Amino acid sequence: MQDTLNYTLKDFKSENEVRWCPGCGDHAVLNAIQKAMANLGVRHEDFAVISGIGCSSRFPYYMSTYGFHTIHGRAAAIASGVKCANPKLMVWEITGDGDALAIGGNHFIHAIRRNIDFNIILFNNKIYGLTKGQYSPTTDRGFVTKTSPMGTIEDPFVPGQLVLGAGGTFFARCVDNNLKHSQEVFEEAAKFKGTSVVEVLQNCVIFNDGVHEAISDPKTREEHQIFLKHGEPMIFGNNKDKGITMEKGKLKVVQIGEGGANLEDILVHDATDQDGFLQHSLINMKLPDFPVAMGVIRAVPSKVYNEAMDAQIAEAKAKSKITSIDQLLSSGNTWTVE
Amino acid sequence: MSIETKVIELEEVSIRFSGDSGDGMQLTGTLFSDTSSLLGNDISTFPDYPSEIRAPQGTVAGVSGFQIQFGNKKVSTPGDLAHVLVAMNPAAVKANAKFMNPGGTIFYDSDSFNQKNFEKAKFTTDDPFTELNLIDFNKVPVPITQLTREALKDLEIDNKSILRSKNMFALGLICWVFSRPLDYIENYITKKFGKKELVLESNLRVLHAGYNYAWNLQHMTPRYVVHPAPIEKGLYRNISGNVATAWGLLAAAEKAGLELFIGSYPITPATEVLQALSERKDLGVKSFQAEDEIAGICTTIGAAFAGDLAVTSTSGPGFALKSEALGLGVIAELPLVVVNVQRGGPSTGLPTKTEQSDLMQTLYGRNGESPVVVVAASTPSDCFHYAYMSAKIALERMVPVVLLTDGFLGNGTEPWKVTLLADLPPITPRFAKDVTTYKPYKRDPKTLAREWAFPGMEGFQHRIGGLEKDAAGNVSHDPANHQLMCEIRRDKVEAVADMLPLLEVVGETSGDLLVVGWGGTLGHLDTAVRELQTKGTKVSLAHFNYIKPLPANTAEVFSKFDKIVVCELNLGQFVGYLRDKMPDYKYHQFNKVQGLPFTIHELSAHFLKLIAE
Numbered sequence: 001m002q003d004t005l006n007y008t009l010k011d012f013k014s015e016n017e018v019r020w021c022p023g024c025g026d027h028a029v030l031n032a033i034q035k036a037m038a039n040l041g042v043r044h045e046d047f048a049v050i051s052g053i054g055c056s057s058r059f060p061y062y063m064s065t066y067g068f069h070t071i072h073g074r075a076a077a078i079a080s081g082v083k084c085a086n087p088k089l090m091v092w093e094i095t096g097d098g099d100a101l102a103i104g105g106n107h108f109i110h111a112i113r114r115n116i117d118f119n120i121i122l123f124n125n126k127i128y129g130l131t132k133g134q135y136s137p138t139t140d141r142g143f144v145t146k147t148s149p150m151g152t153i154e155d156p157f158v159p160g161q162l163v164l165g166a167g168g169t170f171f172a173r174c175v176d177n178n179l180k181h182s183q184e185v186f187e188e189a190a191k192f193k194g195t196s197v198v199e200v201l202q203n204c205v206i207f208n209d210g211v212h213e214a215i216s217d218p219k220t221r222e223e224h225q226i227f228l229k230h231g232e233p234m235i236f237g238n239n240k241d242k243g244i245t246m247e248k249g250k251l252k253v254v255q256i257g258e259g260g261a262n263l264e265d266i267l268v269h270d271a272t273d274q275d276g277f278l279q280h281s282l283i284n285m286k287l288p289d290f291p292v293a294m295g296v297i298r299a300v301p302s303k304v305y306n307e308a309m310d311a312q313i314a315e316a317k318a319k320s321k322i323t324s325i326d327q328l329l330s331s332g333n334t335w336t337v338e
Numbered sequence: 339m340s341i342e343t344k345v346i347e348l349e350e351v352s353i354r355f356s357g358d359s360g361d362g363m364q365l366t367g368t369l370f371s372d373t374s375s376l377l378g379n380d381i382s383t384f385p386d387y388p389s390e391i392r393a394p395q396g397t398v399a400g401v402s403g404f405q406i407q408f409g410n411k412k413v414s415t416p417g418d419l420a421h422v423l424v425a426m427n428p429a430a431v432k433a434n435a436k437f438m439n440p441g442g443t444i445f446y447d448s449d450s451f452n453q454k455n456f457e458k459a460k461f462t463t464d465d466p467f468t469e470l471n472l473i474d475f476n477k478v479p480v481p482i483t484q485l486t487r488e489a490l491k492d493l494e495i496d497n498k499s500i501l502r503s504k505n506m507f508a509l510g511l512i513c514w515v516f517s518r519p520l521d522y523i524e525n526y527i528t529k530k531f532g533k534k535e536l537v538l539e540s541n542l543r544v545l546h547a548g549y550n551y552a553w554n555l556q557h558m559t560p561r562y563v564v565h566p567a568p569i570e571k572g573l574y575r576n577i578s579g580n581v582a583t584a585w586g587l588l589a590a591a592e593k594a595g596l597e598l599f600i601g602s603y604p605i606t607p608a609t610e611v612l613q614a615l616s617e618r619k620d621l622g623v624k625s626f627q628a629e630d631e632i633a634g635i636c637t638t639i640g641a642a643f644a645g646d647l648a649v650t651s652t653s654g655p656g657f658a659l660k661s662e663a664l665g666l667g668v669i670a671e672l673p674l675v676v677v678n679v680q681r682g683g684p685s686t687g688l689p690t691k692t693e694q695s696d697l698m699q700t701l702y703g704r705n706g707e708s709p710v711v712v713v714a715a716s717t718p719s720d721c722f723h724y725a726y727m728s729a730k731i732a733l734e735r736m737v738p739v740v741l742l743t744d745g746f747l748g749n750g751t752e753p754w755k756v757t758l759l760a761d762l763p764p765i766t767p768r769f770a771k772d773v774t775t776y777k778p779y780k781r782d783p784k785t786l787a788r789e790w791a792f793p794g795m796e797g798f799q800h801r802i803g804g805l806e807k808d809a810a811g812n813v814s815h816d817p818a819n820h821q822l823m824c825e826i827r828r829d830k831v832e833a834v835a836d837m838l839p840l841l842e843v844v845g846e847t848s849g850d851l852l853v854v855g856w857g858g859t860l861g862h863l864d865t866a867v868r869e870l871q872t873k874g875t876k877v878s879l880a881h882f883n884y885i886k887p888l889p890a891n892t893a894e895v896f897s898k899f900d901k902i903v904v905c906e907l908n909l910g911q912f913v914g915y916l917r918d919k920m921p922d923y924k925y926h927q928f929n930k931v932q933g934l935p936f937t938i939h940e941l942s943a944h945f946l947k948l949i950a951e
Contacts, residue, residue, distance in 0.1 A: 325621065
């Protein structure tokens with residue numbers, strides 16, 4: 001089947017004009033997702049793209065797949081219903097930091113807790129763009145916005161922490177301007193069975209321009225990001241000469257080689273570690289002391305809700321004597337009036 | 339049986355079982371009513387319980403009651419007032435005195451009538467009956483606690499378990515008084531506790547102890563006989579409104595050839611709908627207990643988008659939380675059934691009591707012009723039919739349908755002549771068929787319903803959403819288009835009238851007074867109107883099950899009566915709607931918001947007064 005599906009990016013583009021601001025990070029993410037979809041070997045009609053409200057949630061209109069642009073915060077719940085109703089579909093939720101973590105926080109954590117098999121692509125630009133520049137649940141403390149003229153007085157959510165806290169099985173991170181890496185991460189997320197959360201560090205060119213620049217700038221990318229791969233040592237830097245070690249239970253950046261650490265001392269990334277302690281530390285790494293972790297940080301195969309739902313139905317059908325509504329209505333305590 | 343017993347033959351009798359909410363009164367009442375219907379009586383039941391699962395013992399707030407009326411003719415209500423009260427403590431007497439028929443019989447656990455319990459029930463004297471002015475009642479003290487203890491004395495069983503089986507003593511006693519055999523109850527207990535021998539043994543012993551005690555006591559109390567009711571031939575079962583709702587939805591799914599999805603959040607008194615469907619995985623039901631009410635309807639919307647018969651169940655406060663998402667269902671034009679088992683409001687209100695006060699919320703409680711079809715069931719068993727019809731309308735007209743029931747219907751039970759699938763009308767979902775002409779919002783010119791294509795169907799890929807769109811399904815902010823689309827969505831709901839039955843009149847089609855009701859008040863209104871009719875009063879009843887749209891002949895029915903009175907368990911919501919939709923008539927209104935059903939007596943008195951005015 002897979003061989004016969006020769007899709008390209010174009011097969012996933014809709015006729016609608018893309019209306020994000022010129023220079024918005026969303027354009028690149030759209031391309032990366034379309035490329036990933038073309039590679040997945042999934043029938044075009046089996047994709048369903050569900051979004052909430054926000055700039056990024058316009059996404060389904062720019063896709064040629066089945067799409068549903070829903071209401072603020074509820075995309076995770078709606079996507080859950082779509083997947084459970086038809087588990088053969090490949091369901092993608094497109095959401096933002098406000099949509100998923102503020103108004104939709106409850107649905108976000110519960111979808112993750114249940115481990116329903118769909119992909120949550122979380123566009124994190126740390127601002128409310130569609131309402132023109134108010135702080136979001138991921139805005140850094142002290143940041144000045146239209147609703148925080150003296151700076152915010154609250155700490156932000158770190159999406160990966162939330163995913164781990166909710167018992168999440170898959171978490172990955174990528175940056176909007178790194179199309180090739182994003183595409184790889186999206187494909188990994190799609191192939192994983194369970195709720196896959198991908199945090200995309202995305203630039204809002206109008207209301208929060210440059211918010212991720214220190215991380216995302218291609219010139220310093222190799223120094224400021226570490227691209228994690230399962231089973232490979234945690235090495236980064238322009239010369240691949242820096243690594244992550246653990247000392248006294250804490251992560252540490254070390255120089256590899258002369259006068260520094262040996263390659264054997266460098267931690268090897270284990271995305272499948274159920275415990276998640278080390279993954280938690282990786283999620284928390286921040287500039288300037290650490291590079292920011294990119295790639296698949298956690299991917300722990302676990303029981304999948306929609307599969308368990310189907311299994312229970314199959315088991316009940318196999319065991320029960322009731323196979324139709326007529327049998328149900330005639331079962332139990334009935335009597336006949338003659 | 340050598341002892342002579344006074345046997346009284348009755349047409350119908352109403353019994354109320356009452357005790358602490360932990361005393362097992364609901365089970366006692368249910369077992370008694372099941373036994374009665376198996377004997378061929380027509381029955382109607384009404385559980386009346388507090389919202390606290392275990393309110394402080396012995397207090398009036400903690401009293402849980404279960405009323406059943408059974409008779410040898412059609413029984414439409416649980417009875418205004420009980421003929422017999424079983425009271426497990428003084429608080430139960432206090433809570434129920436006002437629901438007693440003058441001259442009725444009160445069986446009470448004399449062991450619990452002590453100073454401590456008088457104080458808990460806030461009696462100021464040690465004679466509760468005099469204090470409540472229950473002078474003309476036949477009061478039968480029974481040392482239930484002591485006799486239960488006695489029956490179980492040689493079993494190794496703790497005190498708590500002994501006290502827990504007191505309800506079986508009361509049940510056995512009442513079974514003798516009303517000439518009910520014990521075999522059904524014995525079977526039930528054996529099935530339930532088969533594996534726990536001690537529990538089984540103790541329950542059976544206490545049940546028989548109660549029965550035998552009454553037999554020995556018969557010189558003190560009359561024995562009642564209620565003969566079977568002459569009812570239509572066929573297969574019968576007892577069914578509650580909530581289970582009937584669940585099963586009606588199941589029947590619709592099977593008829594339509596669809597899988598059934600329910601996304602819901604537990605809420606009193608609607609939870610049993612979710613439970614009853616969760617039990618039916620054998621029929622392929624996908625039940626999803628959501629994290630909140632909003633996720634309940636949103637998972638349902640997702641399932642509707644993906645091609646299932648999708649339903650969600652709730653009660654008033656939960657319905658409020660679902661409003662925004664229901665609006666999405668309206669603009670996306672997805673087939674969706676929302677069941678609202680109404681309860682007393684506003685806010686948390688009276689969670690365990692019945693009311694009809696969500697009508698305005700259902701009709702208008704959303705942002706924007708947001709019309710939905712509104713259907714109301716009117717008896718516990720016809721919840722099956724109206725749930726089925728709600729699904730049929732949703733699937734054939736691509737529109738959200740709200741089914742209103744209420745706590746009285748949802749928890750109430752009655753015997754029901756089983757309807758088999760072959761006898762139900764067909765359901766033809768509007769599946770999209772032609773890829774070449776498909777557009778998401780292309781409509782049937784007559785019904786205005788769009789076609790349903792869902793993910794997985796090759797060639798029908800499309801996008802829908804909460805934004806306004808044009809006829810082709812593209813997002814549109816065009817002013818004239820928005821008005822057009824609002825009008826289309828309105829007209830689509832109004833067009834549903836062509837598939838609805840005409841409004842029927844109980845009695846003559848003209849007269850002095852037309853009684854108008856809707857939903858769960860049917861039993862009471864029908865009984866009151868028919869009683870007055872037999873006395874020659876020119877009164878008729880028009881009862882609505884379809885609220886939006888209204889049946890096509892509504893105006894014609896209204897025009898033939900001198901006076902119209904709209905009776906509802908709220909402060910006048912349906913009457914307000916009628917004044918808006920049918921402004922040519924003068925409407926009197928009769929309203930009650932006490933968390934209780936109407937009584938026949940208060941209705942009849944009001945109707946007579948209105949005619950005389």
